Amino acid sequence: DGGITQSPKYLFRKEGQNVTLSCEQNLNHDAMYWYRQDPGQGLRLIYYSQIVNDFQKGDIAEGYSVSREKKESFPLTVTSAQKNPTAFYLCASSLRGHGYTFGSGTRLTVV
Amino acid sequence: GQQVMQIPQYQHVQEGEDFTTYCNSSTTLSNIQWYKQRPGGHPVFLIQLVKSGEVKKQKRLTFQFGEAKKNSSLHITATQTTDVGTYFCAGPWNNNDMRFGAGTRLTVKP
Secondary structure (H helix, E strand, O other): OOOEEEEOOEEEEOOOOOEEEEEEEOOOOOEEEEEEEOOOOOEEEEEEEEEOOEEEEOOOOOOEEEOOOEOOEOOEEEOOOOOOOOEEEEEEEEOOOOOOEEOOOEEEEEO | OOOEEEEOOEEEEEOOOOEEEEEEEOOOOOOEEEEEEOOOOOEEEEEEEOOOOOEEEEOOEEEEEOOOOOEEEEEEOOOOHHHOEEEEEEEEOHHHOEEEOOOEEEEEEO
8 A cells, every 4th residue: 555654653862862753655756745743733844855856944944854865755854953852743745736645653752 | 934824723512513614824825725633643634625716525524715715614514523633724835835724623522
């Protein structure tokens, strides 16, 4: 079955550490996105990529980095520069002009 | 900041009552999308509206896109406990990436 897979489901980070969240899709979608969701809040766009080897900052890109070396993969690194990283991270993909397919998310907690 | 505003933030209804959430944009939208997120889950795409004044139905759900393409609504008739969750609208910004409203959280009392 086609879909979008995020891993891990839960992640714990120590202060000062960088961590990388994985996002893989086999839907042949060109566009991929990373959103952050805080408890009881909406989704805020971190980064997005419309094609391989190209990506753009969203509204809250500071403290995050991404790469898009393959069409299927769009990993997100949460760096130590992100001062409040505890949140629910959602990856999505889409065909241009169509609805988004979301992964099941990664819950990141700073310990 | 968010380009689409959604109200109400919360709605608690008795099972069988109707429910409506509204989405408003300060700019004209080329399209609007609606998603549902169950508690503890991830958003799931429901529908996309493109045409001015468009109305689409999915069983008990009715979606409308305003004539000016600046507002939209989702109406659920005779809510059920399975309707519980947060409903988000989303509108396109630059390069078609979507900006989401803050969502309306629906709870249903059996």
